[in-house]
Amino acid sequence: MKEYWTSLASLLGVLAFCQSLIQSIFPPELRFAFLKFFNRIFHLFSSYCYFDITEIDGVNTNELYNAVQLYLSSSVSIAGNRLSLTRAVNSSSITFGLSNNDSIVDTFDNVTVLWEHVVTQRQTQTFAWRPLPEEKRGFTLRIKKRDKALILTSYLDYIMERASEIRRKNQDRLLYTNSRGGSLDSRGHPWESVPFKHPSTFETLAMDPIKKQKIMDDLKDFAEGQMFYQKTGRAWKRGYLLYGPPGTGKSSMIAAMANHLGYDIYDLELTEVHSNSELRKLLMKTSSKSIIVIEDIDCSINLTNRKKSSGSNATRSYYDLETRPGGTGSGEESGNGNTITLSGLLNFTDGLWSCCGSERIFVFTTNHIEKLDPALLRSGRMDMHIHMSYCDFPSLKILLRNYLGYEEEDVEEDVLKEMERVVEKAEMTPADVSEALIKNRRDKERAVRELLEDLKSRGEGNVKDGKLRGQSGNLTELEIVEEEEKRAIDSQNEEDDSDEEEIEVEDNICKD
Numbered sequence: 001m002k003e004y005w006t007s008l009a010s011l012l013g014v015l016a017f018c019q020s021l022i023q024s025i026f027p028p029e030l031r032f033a034f035l036k037f038f039n040r041i042f043h044l045f046s047s048y049c050y051f052d053i054t055e056i057d058g059v060n061t062n063e064l065y066n067a068v069q070l071y072l073s074s075s076v077s078i079a080g081n082r083l084s085l086t087r088a089v090n091s092s093s094i095t096f097g098l099s100n101n102d103s104i105v106d107t108f109d110n111v112t113v114l115w116e117h118v119v120t121q122r123q124t125q126t127f128a129w130r131p132l133p134e135e136k137r138g139f140t141l142r143i144k145k146r147d148k149a150l151i152l153t154s155y156l157d158y159i160m161e162r163a164s165e166i167r168r169k170n171q172d173r174l175l176y177t178n179s180r181g182g183s184l185d186s187r188g189h190p191w192e193s194v195p196f197k198h199p200s201t202f203e204t205l206a207m208d209p210i211k212k213q214k215i216m217d218d219l220k221d222f223a224e225g226q227m228f229y230q231k232t233g234r235a236w237k238r239g240y241l242l243y244g245p246p247g248t249g250k251s252s253m254i255a256a257m258a259n260h261l262g263y264d265i266y267d268l269e270l271t272e273v274h275s276n277s278e279l280r281k282l283l284m285k286t287s288s289k290s291i292i293v294i295e296d297i298d299c300s301i302n303l304t305n306r307k308k309s310s311g312s313n314a315t316r317s318y319y320d321l322e323t324r325p326g327g328t329g330s331g332e333e334s335g336n337g338n339t340i341t342l343s344g345l346l347n348f349t350d351g352l353w354s355c356c357g358s359e360r361i362f363v364f365t366t367n368h369i370e371k372l373d374p375a376l377l378r379s380g381r382m383d384m385h386i387h388m389s390y391c392d393f394p395s396l397k398i399l400l401r402n403y404l405g406y407e408e409e410d411v412e413e414d415v416l417k418e419m420e421r422v423v424e425k426a427e428m429t430p431a432d433v434s435e436a437l438i439k440n441r442r443d444k445e446r447a448v449r450e451l452l453e454d455l456k457s458r459g460e461g462n463v464k465d466g467k468l469r470g471q472s473g474n475l476t477e478l479e480i481v482e483e484e485e486k487r488a489i490d491s492q493n494e495e496d497d498s499d500e501e502e503i504e505v506e507d508n509i510c511k512d
């Protein structure tokens with residue numbers, strides 16, 4: 001073993017001596033030519049090819065360098081033994097990076113490649129208008145020559161894609177509002193944005209877990225459905241209608257969707273929009289991977305159910321002039337001078353204009369679905385109808401976990417059984433239940449006791465008022481809503497039967 005180290009040391013000594021000899025004897029140009037020649041020989045016999053990706057390309061930043069840095073940040077955080085940590089502006093997350101002259105192995109399509117982060121000191125610069133950074137940074141990608149044709153392009157495309165994905169997820173969500181009315185900012189932008197940090201997630205959302213999972217799967221299918229939408233010739237967009245009483249989590253659901261998908265939110269205040277063309281301009285200025293929200297749409301502008309407002313039984317077809325997409329139906333002037341028409345809105349959500357830009361989700365919320373025109377509810381516009389309703393037992397357990405940290409076993413069995421018995425009759429919204437739990441969050445036992453009292457007294461009150469089925473045979477609030485929605489959908493079907501093939505609506509309704 002000892003001889004090994006001595007021979008290695010003498011070899012290194014000889015090499016160092018040769019190097020200093022070359023440097024002292026030969027002029028720089030010759031040295032450079034020598035090096036280039038050695039390099040050529042080395043690469044000729046090597047089974048690898050090398051690709052240098054420098055940080056600065058000329059005077060511009062090399063986009064690929066940034067993408068590689070982001071991409072590797074997702075893998076080094078697990079594998080790297082010495083990392084650099086950075087945090088971008090307007091982001092609350094930390095990204096890992098390869099330390100200087102560190103390397104990491106990556107695998108793509110079962111091909112192993114090596115990345116090295118090469119950092120060298122830049123020669124001192126004479127005067128430069130835009131001085132370059134002291135250090136010259138770059139990545140060197142080493143791929144086996146036989147794999148180069150196989151993966152190089154697809155691997156680099158994959159890195160660019162993953163990097164934009166990570167960039168978007170790392171950046172905090174933005175909430176855009178059109179609160180300035182139709183006026184444009186200095187960049188000609190009608191939207192104003194603020195960082196959006198709503199804590200609501202699908203985890204914290206109190207609703208039936210099966211229904212929640214169905215929504216999450218639907219969102220995932222949408223976000224990953226680019227090929228599907230191309231193949232089926234549909235615009236890459238999807239509409240969700242959230243309806244139900246106040247305080248049932250419609251706005252919280254929107255925040256949960258945005259946080260789940262990493263999408264920005266455009267909160268469209270219709271009363272600030274003065275015409276259909278302004279509506280189109282707003283839509284065209286939204287970015288992809290975003291959720292366009294119209295909250296309380298039944299109160300935004302006059303979108304009443306045409307059949308109801310016309311009074312006559314004569315069903316007006318979806319193709320009436322005033323509603324035909326792009327129709328010239330004149331909008332009724334509403335109080336604040338806006339002339340948005342139903343057709344403008346229908347076209348906004350599912351017409352030629354809705355396809356300017358892709359990967360958009362439209363979300364409308366309402367407390368009164370029965371007030372909305374069925375044309376707005378049909379599939380292709382509001383593809384999934386989600387009823388946010390009063391607290392049921394699964395939701396109650398989620399709220400007990402969220403607010404008190406209580407799992408089922410932490411609550412006495414008979415109290416839990418009693419809660420399960422009365423919760424439906426009580427018809428308490430998750431907002432009410434949250435309030436009851438927040439009030440006593442320091443004294444958890446008391447919080448549970450008072451909540452049970454609340455549930456019981458509300459249930460008794462509802463039974464007394466005959467709000468529940470059984471006493472006076474009335475429908476419960478929930479059933480009233482369901483009846484209204486069924487009527488709205490059925491009437492739309494009647495119209496569609498006459499004009500179009502049957503649209504399968506049932507599977508778009510995500511009901512309790």
Ligand SMILES: Nc1ncnc2c1ncn2[C@@H]1O[C@H](COP(=O)(O)OP(=O)(O)OP(=O)(O)O)[C@@H](O)[C@H]1O
Pocket residue numbers: 204205206207245246247248249250251252253367388429430431432434
């Ligand atoms: N399903 C839910 N899960 C968790 N929290 C909820 C839920 N519903 C309501 N809350 C709580 O109640 C408050 C109001 O909820 P949210 O604003 O989402 O209700 P909403 O349905 O949008 O009401 P409105 O129809 O009046 O706009 C929120 O602060 C939220 O914490």
Ligand SMILES: [Mg+2]
Pocket residue numbers: 250251252295365
């Ligand atoms: Mg709301």
